[in-house]
Amino acid sequence: MDQQSRELSQRHVTKRAKKLRVKEKEIKLKPVIAFDFAEIRERDWCNVVTCHMDTAQAYVWRLQNFVLGEHILKPCPKNQIPVKACAIRINRGSYVDLSERSCAHVGEVVGVAYDSTNTLMISAGYHEVWDFKGRGLKSRWEIGCAVVKIVYHRSNGLLATATNDFVIRLFDVVALRMVRKFEGHIDRVTDLCFSKDGKWILTSSMDGTLRIWDVSLARQIDAIHVDVSVTALSLSPNMDVLATIHVDQNGVYL
Numbered sequence: 001m002d003q004q005s006r007e008l009s010q011r012h013v014t015k016r017a018k019k020l021r022v023k024e025k026e027i028k029l030k031p032v033i034a035f036d037f038a039e040i041r042e043r044d045w046c047n048v049v050t051c052h053m054d055t056a057q058a059y060v061w062r063l064q065n066f067v068l069g070e071h072i073l074k075p076c077p078k079n080q081i082p083v084k085a086c087a088i089r090i091n092r093g094s095y096v097d098l099s100e101r102s103c104a105h106v107g108e109v110v111g112v113a114y115d116s117t118n119t120l121m122i123s124a125g126y127h128e129v130w131d132f133k134g135r136g137l138k139s140r141w142e143i144g145c146a147v148v149k150i151v152y153h154r155s156n157g158l159l160a161t162a163t164n165d166f167v168i169r170l171f172d173v174v175a176l177r178m179v180r181k182f183e184g185h186i187d188r189v190t191d192l193c194f195s196k197d198g199k200w201i202l203t204s205s206m207d208g209t210l211r212i213w214d215v216s217l218a219r220q221i222d223a224i225h226v227d228v229s230v231t232a233l234s235l236s237p238n239m240d241v242l243a244t245i246h247v248d249q250n251g252v253y254l
Contacts, residue, residue, distance in 0.1 A: 008048065008061045010068055030055055037063065046071070056081060113152035113159070120173060122159055124150040141171065141178065148189060156198040158215070162189035168203055168213065182213045184220055191232045195239050204230035204244070 010029060017024040034051040046060035046069035060069035075081070111124040124147045148162045152173070159171040166189060170180035187207035194201055200221075201213045206229045212222040228246040235242050244253045 008063070008066050008068075029059065049073070111147070111150035113150060115152075115154055115157065115173065122150070122152060122173060124161065143169065143178075149192060151192055151194060153194040153198045158194075158198060160192055160194065160201050162192050162203065164188070166205070168192065168201065170201070170215065180215065180218050182218075182220065184211060184223075185209065190230060193233060193235055195235055196237045197239075202233060202235055202242070204233050206247075210244070 010027075013024055013028050017027055020027070029050075030053040032050045033053050035048060037048045039047070043064055046062050048061040048063050050059050050061065052059070056075050058073040060071055060073065061067065062069055111122075113122045114120065115122075143163065145167075146164045148164055150159060150161045152159050157172060157174045158179070159173050161169050161171070163169065166183075166185040166187065168180075168182040168185075168189065169178055170182070171177065172179045182201070182203075185203065185205040185207055187205050190204045190206060192201060192203040199215055201215060202210065203213065204210050208226055208229050210224040210226060210230055210233065211220055213219070214221045226244075226246070228249060230244045230246055232245040233242060241254055246253065
């Protein structure tokens, strides 16, 4: 396991700060809040992108050398809003709602995802589905409450969303409609993930529970009560190990 572990680091921050005659905190990046990576041609370009707390720029990294890349992804000078979600795909451009001649979202974007064929892009503030290459809006779902987190299962085309009303909603991105609604949490949902086969959704909440939902049966099939609320979770591909992070705990629990 130690041989597989890697650390991406700015390296020598203290030495660089002294050389530039600035404070260390002025050049040290803030905590990472989101990241994505690509496996294609990783020797040719930076293949990891990170978003940082209260930071408008996104940073790229070379996984092959474990170092910060030479480019910084900066927004338009008029739009210095902190970035909270990121994703890597081979295309570039801006997404605009041409029907209203307005920006893609009027509020905070909390998540982005792409389908397996690079045909659709999903963005979450409102739930919006875009033509990936044409960059036109295909559908918008307004559900009357703020989105907290999204996760997309590319094999079955289902998008799971957590909202601030503590409800998990499941959308069919191809059919462009909501297909499932899971209720049970009584406090803020902190994270969610699909099983590899897409048959289950696992969710965690500040109510101290970790719940498992069956997609085909449209109901909860199990719940685990924990002493300290889970803030993030991840299920292994073979579905035999669940990793969790908890409030005010420094470790990762299996």
